[in-house]
Amino acid sequence: NSKVIQTPRYLVKGQGQKAKMRCIPEKGHPVVFWYQQNKNNEFKFLINFQNQEVLQQIDMTEKRFSAECPSNSPCSLEIQSSEAGDSALYLCASSLEAAEQFFGPGTRLTVL
């Protein structure tokens, strides 16, 4: 089904630590999305990119979260100072413009 690669699959951090996760989109997909899925199955859009440029991001992403999609390198999402409430499944998706999104297996972050 999907060819989106996410690493690591699991990440455990202490409060205040940095947490970094990576995503390689499907080949030829210029648009990359990051979503957060919490334990209540609520999905929250975080940020998306078209090629290397940010299309849209939410307030949370602008403050403690940083993300980038450099050319010829994996995209990344980093939480600067992890909080317990950041524990969630972080999903990366990629797509052609205005089309079906394909998701990676996710990075499950646990903040102790």
Place this chain on the structure above:
Amino acid sequence: GDKVKQSPSALSLQEGTNSALRCNFSIAATTVQWFLQNPRGSLINLFYLVPGTKENGRLKSAFDSKESYSTLHIRDAQLEDSGTYFCAAEAPSGSWQLIFGSGTQLTVMP
């Protein structure tokens, strides 16, 4: 608020029976996707819909943008259909982000 309202939240089916899941939208959804999330967390693409109907094996899905809803029909349910189903609507914001429903946890019993 509930921009994408999905029902039911949980469903138990006997193997071989049929059922339907539904999502109602309070946003002007342009496209809809349906996913099955397996126990490991992977989201498996089931359907990508512009207004209309698609069928794939025992699954059939419809999206009516005028009436603001989408359905997923499962025919002859099998044990491997168990998992959590999500619908997601493309937000009208122009940046292609998806707004997800709250999921339907389906259990198919022998």
